Amino acid sequence: MTIMSISNLRKSCATFAVVVLTSVGTLGGTAPVAIAATTSKGAVEIEVAFDYAMAALQAGQPRVAIPVLQSILAEDPKLTRVRLELARAYFMAEQWARSREEFFRVLSGDLPEPVRKTVLAFIRQIDARRGFDWDLSIGLTSAGNKRRYNTERLKTNPLYYGGLPYVDYDRPVENVPALTLSGRMSLRRQLDGLSSENTSVVGFMSLGLNAVEAQRRSYDTQQVISQLGLRLLSRKTTISVGPIAKAQWEAGRHVEDRFGLQVGFERRSLAGGSAYGELNYLIVDNTIGVRPNDPTDYDARDGESLTGTVGYRRSVGGRALIGSDFTYERRDFDRSVVGIEGFHAYKLRVYATIDVSDGWTLSPSLHVRHKDAWGVTPVFANNPDETAFGGSLRVERSDIFLPGGYTPYAQLDFERNRSGIEAFSYETLGFQIGVERRF
Incomplete structure (x- = not known):
């Protein structure tokens, strides 16, 4: 497998999202996101914030999504699915060191093996990135x-x-x-x-x-x-x-x-x-x-x-x-x-x-x-x-x-x-x- 260019790396973010959607559940759109186990006011606010961040990522605006995802993790650092999207947002923003660190952290979370393999592939692509x-x-x-x-x-x-x-x-x-x-x-x-x-x-x-x-x-x-x-x-x-x-x-x-x-x-x-x-x-x-x-x-x-x-x-x-x-x-x-x-x-x-x-x-x-x-x-x-x-x-x-x-x-x-x-x-x-x- 040859290493992709920066533009193709960005396109691969969509593939990563598909893997996560398939393996972990729907992360955005109209379907609710089961990030929290309760239906408290705080959980609803997290759902709304997460949907907003996902919409920003889908619109190609990672710098809008990053502060929102960070604020969610400030409330609960154990949210593996949110950290996955934060790693992807840093990747899209070309903040390679931050993206690599978040991808590595999430490997110890509750993830199915296909997602783990995709995460390792992203770490490899970060190490092989082209450009300045x-x-x-x-x-x-x-x-x-x-x-x-x-x-x-x-x-x-x-x-x-x-x-x-x-x-x-x-x-x-x-x-x-x-x-x-x-x-x-x-x-x-x-x-x-x-x-x-x-x-x-x-x-x-x-x-x-x-x-x-x-x-x-x-x-x-x-x-x-x-x-x-x-x-x-x-x-x-x-x-x-x-x-x-x-x-x-x-x-x-x-x-x-x-x-x-x-x-x-x-x-x-x-x-x-x-x-x-x-x-x-x-x-x-x-x-x-x-x-x-x-x-x-x-x-x-x-x-x-x-x-x-x-x-x-x-x-x-x-x-x-x-x-x-x-x-x-x-x-x-x-x-x-x-x-x-x-x-x-x-x-x-x-x-x-x-x-x-x-x-x-x-x-x-x-x-x-x-x-x-x-x-x-x-x-x-x-x-x-x-x-x-x-x-x-x-x-x-x-x-x-x-x-x-x-x-x-x-x-x-x-x-x-x-x-x-x-x-x-x-x-x-x-x-x-x-x-x-x-x-």
């Missing part, structure tokens, strides 16, 4: 020296540090207002010559930007990420491979480039499970020296980075996602950086996204990370290995829409890092509010 698309989120946050260190005094081995038993730091905690921006644009094209009946191949290229513009220029940061490559797709599997490049600026100064290869995969099931993974190998070119007054030291942070992630996530009850993943990172420095030649890092994360009542969506996450340094020089009096515990909570209001199709969100982040060296032990607390584009 973009996404954007803007928020208010704080920037600065957020780490609260246990001490500003670093104990050293006086035999290897000029006879001094310690070195004093000056790292005051400072937070200033900042604007954060995250955006991404992508272009994809199917490669018919490489595709077959069961496997499709899509070429892609993308450009992403993550930026923080702070009240003080010294805290400004910008990161640009560019990718291109191939995406191989079957009904249940997506594999991507290609080069990746990253460039970083701090305080208006170009500080680092990373370039290399990225490989990713996802394997999906009819029941709403997904195994996924990613592998990155990058060459690091850094322009910041460990000793700023030493011009020969500016290649000290150059080296190599290898990062791999494997994980599993699952849709639950047609309204939530839960998952866990494990990440390994190896970093090699060309020269000893602040007394180490490299490190291994291990991170275990558990996370969830849950639609609760009244239009609230909660996304909690917890993690534990350990960093094991090697090539440690005798400059340190203690072991610089680190163990960190932390988490985040993101809160979205999915039934409030601002001009331009944006919805509000807030996020809280915390981490406590413990090192064998007290001067490297710290905790951080961050908060962010903003808006995210939905359609």
Whole structure:
């Protein structure tokens, strides 16, 4: 089966509706919609709103239907049939990430197998989409020296540090207002010559930007990420491979480039499970020296980075996602950086996204990370290995829409890092509010 064009993808929405109509029951028109089990006033209002949203979809107006469907789910997030139509509305509006997420969530709902197979087909078509698309989120946050260190005094081995038993730091905690921006644009094209009946191949290229513009220029940061490559797709599997490049600026100064290869995969099931993974190998070119007054030291942070992630996530009850993943990172420095030649890092994360009542969506996450340094020089009096515990909570209001199709969100982040060296032990607390584009 070859991948359809965007226009044909839109036409396939009608086919999807027919499958749902046949398998689940009438979703629109003059026949009543059995969304609720009661005939209360609230149930009647839901029926009327749903019929209105379906009429908008049939008229090719998904941006009219999306807020209505979201408001229904705000009343009852368990309505699987409403979430199906929301996923289809996002699909028609070309909001691919939102559509994919809603389609994946609904797999754990009460659906007959033909509908599940159709949902998987839509996820595949989203991954194989052609043309140009973009996404954007803007928020208010704080920037600065957020780490609260246990001490500003670093104990050293006086035999290897000029006879001094310690070195004093000056790292005051400072937070200033900042604007954060995250955006991404992508272009994809199917490669018919490489595709077959069961496997499709899509070429892609993308450009992403993550930026923080702070009240003080010294805290400004910008990161640009560019990718291109191939995406191989079957009904249940997506594999991507290609080069990746990253460039970083701090305080208006170009500080680092990373370039290399990225490989990713996802394997999906009819029941709403997904195994996924990613592998990155990058060459690091850094322009910041460990000793700023030493011009020969500016290649000290150059080296190599290898990062791999494997994980599993699952849709639950047609309204939530839960998952866990494990990440390994190896970093090699060309020269000893602040007394180490490299490190291994291990991170275990558990996370969830849950639609609760009244239009609230909660996304909690917890993690534990350990960093094991090697090539440690005798400059340190203690072991610089680190163990960190932390988490985040993101809160979205999915039934409030601002001009331009944006919805509000807030996020809280915390981490406590413990090192064998007290001067490297710290905790951080961050908060962010903003808006995210939905359609």
